[in-house]
Amino acid sequence: MSRATERDSVGDQVYRAIRQDIIFGKLTPGQRLRLEALRKRYDASVTTLREILSRLTSEGFVTAEGQRGFEVTNVSPTDLNEIAELRILLESHALAKSFEAGDLDWEVRVVAAHHKLQALEKRMAAGDESVREEWKRSDSEFHHRLIEGCGSRQLLQSHNTIFDKYLRYQMQTLTFRGEIAASEHRALLEAALARDARTAVTILKTHISNGVKHAETAGFAV
Structure with a gap:
């Protein structure tokens, strides 16, 4: 490995680490990022x-x-709503394309992702906060699996950025909506297996809107 390649590899690893620490709240909104400390x-x-x-x-x-x-970029109710609207726009389009093009292997990945998410939702519902971060990672994986069959790298990249911004707000509020959210995920799975994009988009809009309302009710540091 050349020195340039090695430097790029280290840089990518640090980039992912800092990005994840921002998303999952280890680096908090408004926190000064001093180079020496970093x-x-x-x-x-x-x-x-x-x-x-x-x-x-x-x-x-x-x-x-x-x-x-x-x-670290600060948070606000206005920003959360803008991010939610963009997520609905991108994810709805990607769902339709994915449902149309996804093959059997795609279906298997969607089912597997939901199985893991469902297991972690049950643990969260039982009060097991130790799996909080793993639960949100599984939630993210399930939504990404639903749309990964769309065949558009640019669409997936754009959605990934918006989803992670939305996820950062969820991590600010310890958001867990219990059986309501779990039932919405089950309905999304059923729609995916039925290739019913219209129903899935309707569920998705409700799912995200309810998540925003829950986050705003829970409150977050601004």
Whole structure:
């Protein structure tokens, strides 16, 4: 491996680590991202960190504060609603395309993802907060499996960014809607297996809208 390739590999690993820490709340909204502290925490050079923070700024997870440096992008009800609207737009389109083009292997992956999610939802419903992060990762995986048959790399990349921004709000509020959300996921699975895109889109809109209302009711730090 060349030095350039090795540096890129390390940079990608640190980029993913910082991005995940922002999404899952280990780096909190509005937190100053001081380069020296980040260097120690992620074992990366200042040059690499500057490149990563600039990349995360372009994605909307980090805000550049001129001469003051960088901070984690803050949260607000307005921003949450805009992100939810974009998620509905992108995911609805991707669902329709995926349901049309998905093959048997796609169906198997969707069923497997739902099986794991359902098991974790049961544990969350029983009060097991130790699986909170794993539950949200499984929730993310299920929604991604539903649309991955769409065949559009650009659509999947755009959706991934918006979904992760939405997920960050959910992690701010410890959002778990219990049996209501679980039943919506089951209905999405049934619609996928029936290739009923119209029903799936209707369920998805309700699912996301209810999630936004729940997050706003729970409240989050602004």
